[in-house]
Amino acid sequence: MSVLVVGSVALDSVETPLGSVNGVLGGSAVYFATAASLYTKVNLVAVAGTDFPTEHIQFLAGRGVDTAGLEVIEGKTFRWAGHYDFERNITETLKTELNVFADFHPTLPPGYRDSDLVFLANIDPELQCEVLEQVSGASLKVVDTMNFWIRGKGELLSRAISAVDIAIMDESEARLLAQSQNTFAAARSILNMGPKTVIIKRGQYGAVMLSGDDHFIAPAYPVYDFKDPTGAGDSFAGGFLGYLDQVNEFTPQMLRQAVIHGTAVASFTISEFSIDGLRSLTRADIEKRYYELQRCTHFEDKECNL
Amino acid sequence: MSVLVVGSVALDSVETPLGSVNGVLGGSAVYFATAASLYTKVNLVAVAGTDFPTEHIQFLAGRGVDTAGLEVIEGKTFRWAGHYDFERNITETLKTELNVFADFHPTLPPGYRDSDLVFLANIDPELQCEVLEQVSGASLKVVDTMNFWIRGKGELLSRAISAVDIAIMDESEARLLAQSQNTFAAARSILNMGPKTVIIKRGQYGAVMLSGDDHFIAPAYPVYDFKDPTGAGDSFAGGFLGYLDQVNEFTPQMLRQAVIHGTAVASFTISEFSIDGLRSLTRADIEKRYYELQRCTHFEDKECNL
Numbered sequence: 001m002s003v004l005v006v007g008s009v010a011l012d013s014v015e016t017p018l019g020s021v022n023g024v025l026g027g028s029a030v031y032f033a034t035a036a037s038l039y040t041k042v043n044l045v046a047v048a049g050t051d052f053p054t055e056h057i058q059f060l061a062g063r064g065v066d067t068a069g070l071e072v073i074e075g076k077t078f079r080w081a082g083h084y085d086f087e088r089n090i091t092e093t094l095k096t097e098l099n100v101f102a103d104f105h106p107t108l109p110p111g112y113r114d115s116d117l118v119f120l121a122n123i124d125p126e127l128q129c130e131v132l133e134q135v136s137g138a139s140l141k142v143v144d145t146m147n148f149w150i151r152g153k154g155e156l157l158s159r160a161i162s163a164v165d166i167a168i169m170d171e172s173e174a175r176l177l178a179q180s181q182n183t184f185a186a187a188r189s190i191l192n193m194g195p196k197t198v199i200i201k202r203g204q205y206g207a208v209m210l211s212g213d214d215h216f217i218a219p220a221y222p223v224y225d226f227k228d229p230t231g232a233g234d235s236f237a238g239g240f241l242g243y244l245d246q247v248n249e250f251t252p253q254m255l256r257q258a259v260i261h262g263t264a265v266a267s268f269t270i271s272e273f274s275i276d277g278l279r280s281l282t283r284a285d286i287e288k289r290y291y292e293l294q295r296c297t298h299f300e301d302k303e304c305n306l
Numbered sequence: 307m308s309v310l311v312v313g314s315v316a317l318d319s320v321e322t323p324l325g326s327v328n329g330v331l332g333g334s335a336v337y338f339a340t341a342a343s344l345y346t347k348v349n350l351v352a353v354a355g356t357d358f359p360t361e362h363i364q365f366l367a368g369r370g371v372d373t374a375g376l377e378v379i380e381g382k383t384f385r386w387a388g389h390y391d392f393e394r395n396i397t398e399t400l401k402t403e404l405n406v407f408a409d410f411h412p413t414l415p416p417g418y419r420d421s422d423l424v425f426l427a428n429i430d431p432e433l434q435c436e437v438l439e440q441v442s443g444a445s446l447k448v449v450d451t452m453n454f455w456i457r458g459k460g461e462l463l464s465r466a467i468s469a470v471d472i473a474i475m476d477e478s479e480a481r482l483l484a485q486s487q488n489t490f491a492a493a494r495s496i497l498n499m500g501p502k503t504v505i506i507k508r509g510q511y512g513a514v515m516l517s518g519d520d521h522f523i524a525p526a527y528p529v530y531d532f533k534d535p536t537g538a539g540d541s542f543a544g545g546f547l548g549y550l551d552q553v554n555e556f557t558p559q560m561l562r563q564a565v566i567h568g569t570a571v572a573s574f575t576i577s578e579f580s581i582d583g584l585r586s587l588t589r590a591d592i593e594k595r596y597y598e599l600q601r602c603t604h605f606e607d608k609e610c611n612l
Binding site: 085181182183202204216218220256257293296299 | 489492506508511512514524528532542562565600602604605606
């Protein structure tokens with residue numbers, strides 16, 4: 001089994017109240033692959049410029065990520081700069097330089113087309129549709145998106161969402177897409193677009209997952225000293241799909257457990273800048289938080305082990 | 307067993323995107339008592355003006371609420387007018403007329419002093435301290451508060467918080483009081499002020515409860531068509547303390563179950579204006595949502611009944 005991810009490779013500059021970093025490893029495909037590689041083999045499709053440090057590619061390869069689909073072309077790597085205001089709960093994009101990412105059209109190496117699980121990270125829905133045509137046989141297709149594409153390419157995005165099994169997005173994005181102030185009503189509208197399951201990420205408040213009439217409300221892990229939220233959503237998706245690929249069963253119960261795995265992984269991501277919170281992370285660390293999350297949410301008569 | 311509540315009786319005017327009401331029954335003590343009376347006998351201490359409709363007092367008495375502690379004095383009842391913006395998640399106070407509430411000093415009828423459980427709703431911390439001196443023998447004392455008192459009477463509020471078993475407040479209030487942007491760190495700071503337990507209400511995101519090192523993360527009930535958030539926090543507290551009074555056991559496990567009862571009750575409050583969502587509510591309705599919340603949060607191998 002393996003998971004295919006199509007997304008961005010980036011060099012990020014980030015300022016938060018707890019520090020700042022400049023030109024560090026980032027990008028949706030990188031966060032996803034770093035997280036999912038804790039569980040399974042990852043096939044990565046993305047583009048980088050010739051300025052992209054070789055050590056980053058070696059880092060990914062060292063985790064068993066197949067980087068045959070990482071095109072390195074003449075020019076500069078995609079760069080993103082952002083500022084987080086924790087008090088006002090605002091993320092401000094200071095700079096977006098698409099660079100080599102501007103003309104990116106994902107081409108899947110032949111071996112990648114057999115990937116069972118596919119994650120289309122937050123990229124132009126036009127590219128998401130292109131990839132979906134190339135992986136029609138995948139057993140689980142998942143799409144993420146953001147405000148920019150909802151506003152600018154709504155129709156193509158709807159087509160992508162209607163063609164996947166699971167749509168994942170942030171709460172504000174879901175509300176914007178569904179034109180509803182009620183998160184559950186928004187999730188239901190998105191379900192009606194076609195996917196069997198919708199996952200709404202709520203940041204420090206966790207996530208909700210709707211499949212038909214079934215509701216799962218997941219907590220976030222209580223992190224006392226988070227440093228940088230960048231990549232939380234993509235590493236959530238990496239833990240989620242990595243776990244599903246490993247158990248190779250997509251029942252409602254396994255989807256719930258996968259959400260908790262994603263939640264646990266993301267809690268490590270936000271504890272450090274860049275992917276540093278994931279570098280030395282082990283499955284045992286994740287499982288510890290998985291069971292802590294179980295204890296944090298129980299209120300039944302018999303299983304409440306405090 | 308009985309629960310004592312000291313708080314406000316009000317006539318509210320409320321505008322939300324889903325409608326508006328004018329001069330309807332409200333106030334923290336009323337929401338609390340209406341909710342808690344589903345579980346146990348409630349002793350109410352508050353003040354109303356001579357304009358307060360008798361039918362409201364009859365409504366409370368009809369639910370077994372002891373209104374001997376409701377002073378009715380010459381003048382107008384406390385009036386509050388507010389506007390909710392669901393899109394921006396903002397509550398705007400349009401008007402506050404304290405009226406007879408301005409000179410209120412709670413006096414407990416003799417029989418009330420033996421109440422086992424005491425809820426000090428969001429009122430002047432000076433009054434909260436006065437009541438605490440009169441109920442020193444109570445086995446569980448709980449205090450709520452709001453931004454206005456944190457800013458204006460911080461020292462007296464700290465004294466009240468240090469003298470109770472449980473402090474309940476909204477997330478923004480906890481962060482303001484503890485001067486921390488991290489909700490869990492804020493809760494821990496408040497724990498260090500003295501109470502054994504802190505409950506942070508997060509509106510549509512549920513609640514968290516900290517007792518020592520124990521964390522409980524509670525979901526909100528998925529309400530698709532909420533109309534008016536007024537009174538959600540006070541009816542949460544009413545369900546919480548009503549349940550605890552009934553089970554008469556304050557173990558961590560019972561506290562968790564009580565939080566879920568409070569959550570379920572509050573989900574009915576917000577479905578209608580004023581206390582209308584609670585008028586015909588039954589314990590069976592609450593228990594249905596209690597078990598739904600259990601199913602909404604499970605991810606274990608065996609107990610996940612979807």
